[in-house]
Amino acid sequence: MSLNFYQDHPHACSYIEGRKARNLYPDPNQPASKQLYSQLIQHGFRRSGDHIYRPFCQHCEACVPVRIDVNKFEATRSQRRCLKRNQDVSLKLTPAEYCAEHFALYQRYLAGRHQGGGMDDPTPSSYTNFLTSSWSDSAFIEFRIENRLIGVAVTDFVINGASAFYTFFDPELDKRSLGTFAILKQIELAKNNGLSWLYLGYWIEESQKMRYKTNFSALEGYYTSWRPIDKKL
Numbered sequence: 001m002s003l004n005f006y007q008d009h010p011h012a013c014s015y016i017e018g019r020k021a022r023n024l025y026p027d028p029n030q031p032a033s034k035q036l037y038s039q040l041i042q043h044g045f046r047r048s049g050d051h052i053y054r055p056f057c058q059h060c061e062a063c064v065p066v067r068i069d070v071n072k073f074e075a076t077r078s079q080r081r082c083l084k085r086n087q088d089v090s091l092k093l094t095p096a097e098y099c100a101e102h103f104a105l106y107q108r109y110l111a112g113r114h115q116g117g118g119m120d121d122p123t124p125s126s127y128t129n130f131l132t133s134s135w136s137d138s139a140f141i142e143f144r145i146e147n148r149l150i151g152v153a154v155t156d157f158v159i160n161g162a163s164a165f166y167t168f169f170d171p172e173l174d175k176r177s178l179g180t181f182a183i184l185k186q187i188e189l190a191k192n193n194g195l196s197w198l199y200l201g202y203w204i205e206e207s208q209k210m211r212y213k214t215n216f217s218a219l220e221g222y223y224t225s226w227r228p229i230d231k232k233l
Contacts, residue, residue: 003027007056016062017206024056025068028209032135038159044222046201047136047156047165049129055202061201065087065222067161070191070198072218079184079215082177089143089150089176090183098128102152105168112171131166141185143169143178153182155189158193161197183216 004027013021015030026032026040032052037045044065055063077085106127132138136156143151151169155162165184169178183200190198203221204210211221214229221229 002009003030014205016060020055020057021055023053025051025053032133034135034137034158037156038161040161041158041161041199042226046163047133047201049131050133050135062076062204062206064175064204065199066201066203066213066227067197067199067218067220067222067226068187068216069209069218070187070196073187073191074217075184076215076217079180082180083184086143086176086178088145089181089182090145092142092144093139094142095138096132096140097155098132099123099140101149102140102142103127105149105152105170109168109171138165141189143182148154149180150176151178153186155186157195157198159162161195161199162186162193163199164201175232179212180215187216 006025006027008023008025010022013019015021023209026036026045030036034052037047040052040054043054045052046054047066051080054065054095057063078224080206087191095132103122103124106120110122131154133156137158138154138156141153142149143153150173151167153167155166156165157163164183167179167182181199187198200219203213203219204208219229220226
């Protein structure tokens with residue numbers, strides 16, 4: 001099947017101040033599906049709501065798509081401590097749909113962690129349009145301590161892989177490193193389901209909030225093909 005792609009107009013980069021960015025989109029007349037996304041994610045694409053995109057800037061290659069080979073992954077000492085610190089946390093997969101309890105936690109997370117970032121006044125509609133999709137095979141993974149919801153990891157499932165789409169958690173629980181914990185549990189989930197990869201979106205060396213991804217072993221980056229990322233970068 002041939003597929004046409006379209007590029008949007010330059011806009012302010014969300015990751016590197018002072019730069020302009022452009023995205024590449026598959027033909028909107030071609031219905032999106034898990035099968036199509038499974039092919040495109042292998043070439044560096046991501047989704048946002050129902051839309052599939054990839055950064056495609058003429059003079060910048062800062063956004064590097066990354067994924068973890070879950071069968072080669074080995075947790076660091078710090079990551080093992082993170083798992084031990086959160087051994088009282090229970091996990092449950094729930095449908096990828098609006099839930100008032102989830103939305104309330106999302107509001108608290110954005111207010112505490114991303115104030116002034118353009119996302120800190122969400123509505124139920126903007127929340128749903130961002131995190132859910134009519135075609136994606138997705139789940140919301142709840143993290144709870146007893147009955148208290150402390151985090152949600154939005155996970156997309158593709159052929160032979162999973163994608164860590166977005167995680168939000170109680171901003172008052174910084175010491176638990178719930179962002180790291182969510183990735184570790186998604187690695188475990190992928191491996192237990194016989195999947196090979198956990199896709200993490202984009203690694204950007206110049207962006208502090210995206211740099212954490214190189215803390216995980218067995219990390220590959222997509223350039224013209226997938227290859228291990230040099231951890232010295």
